[in-house]
Amino acid sequence: MRLDDQPHLCVSSSRREFLGAAALALTGICGSRLSAAQIPTAPVKRPPNPYVYKFNIGGIEAFSISDGHMLFKKGLDLMWPEADRPQMKAALEFNRERLDALPLYVNIMGLKIGDEVALIDAGFGEQNPNPDFGWLAEGLRQLGIKPEQVTTGFLSHAHSDHLDGFVDKGKPAFAKAQIYLLQEEYDFWREPSPDFSKSKRDKKPLSFMINTVRDNFEILKDQLVIAEDGQTCFHGAVTILAAPGHTDGHACFEIRSGSESLIHLSDVVHHHVLMFENADWTVAMDHDPETAVKTRQKLFKEMANEKTRAFGFHLPWPGLGTVVPKGDQYAWVPERFSWGS
Numbered sequence: 001m002r003l004d005d006q007p008h009l010c011v012s013s014s015r016r017e018f019l020g021a022a023a024l025a026l027t028g029i030c031g032s033r034l035s036a037a038q039i040p041t042a043p044v045k046r047p048p049n050p051y052v053y054k055f056n057i058g059g060i061e062a063f064s065i066s067d068g069h070m071l072f073k074k075g076l077d078l079m080w081p082e083a084d085r086p087q088m089k090a091a092l093e094f095n096r097e098r099l100d101a102l103p104l105y106v107n108i109m110g111l112k113i114g115d116e117v118a119l120i121d122a123g124f125g126e127q128n129p130n131p132d133f134g135w136l137a138e139g140l141r142q143l144g145i146k147p148e149q150v151t152t153g154f155l156s157h158a159h160s161d162h163l164d165g166f167v168d169k170g171k172p173a174f175a176k177a178q179i180y181l182l183q184e185e186y187d188f189w190r191e192p193s194p195d196f197s198k199s200k201r202d203k204k205p206l207s208f209m210i211n212t213v214r215d216n217f218e219i220l221k222d223q224l225v226i227a228e229d230g231q232t233c234f235h236g237a238v239t240i241l242a243a244p245g246h247t248d249g250h251a252c253f254e255i256r257s258g259s260e261s262l263i264h265l266s267d268v269v270h271h272h273v274l275m276f277e278n279a280d281w282t283v284a285m286d287h288d289p290e291t292a293v294k295t296r297q298k299l300f301k302e303m304a305n306e307k308t309r310a311f312g313f314h315l316p317w318p319g320l321g322t323v324v325p326k327g328d329q330y331a332w333v334p335e336r337f338s339w340g341s
């Protein structure tokens, strides 16, 4: 239901290596909008964003827009269980991956039906002073998509790399969009003391992160729509799927058109080797690692069996690929680039 209490159903019933403000952004990731005092007075200069990839899901025009990238310089210290880090290191070495840091891609999926556009999450926001991310708005401009064309937003969860781009300079960035999220996600951040007791994440930035999520929810309050697990939105093309663990109300999305479909994995996976090599391995930012593992194991098993096309928000851009079986675990096979023919 809408937060202004009107029932609303859309279709069916259902680190520290960075300096200054950039470090602030990192503390909140996977949480937070900058306070007014921290917003730079001069606009952040960003070059044209070349990382806009067009593809189709059935009859739907779809886009993968890079919102940028970051490196977790804590590397494997962010991964759990600690006892498995030697195996994790071996998996990275086998795949010729760097060991000094874990890369994190931020891929925003856009869907266009007629003149209407839906965005699944919105990245860090253009106001973020770190030039390495906040590229979504520039990507949309290159596609000729005006903010008012964005009629639907989906919020997988409220961490900064997903939520902050729905806000621009203290106001809604896409004023005409209804933004769907699950009840559990909305409720978690509004608890008097949100429970992070199961999470391995750094607890120091939590109060800042919680407060900025609440600030963003307040800015977006007329746009947020509480959705149900299994609810279908955006002309029947997008089904919201509860996928708890990374956060309480974390959601994935199924996009379907005709005989084609795709699962948007949101933050079920943060690395293209590690979480596939062993789906029990977790990242410190998970709120409830045990539940996150159950969700990932279930989804991967189903997707590998059904050869489901997938999209990874945090996998190497543009993020399209397939989860395939590998022994009793999995591997990520990226989809080759297609230049439209």
Ligand SMILES: [Zn+2]
Pocket: 030, 159, 161, 162, 267, 314
């Ligand atoms: Zn994330």
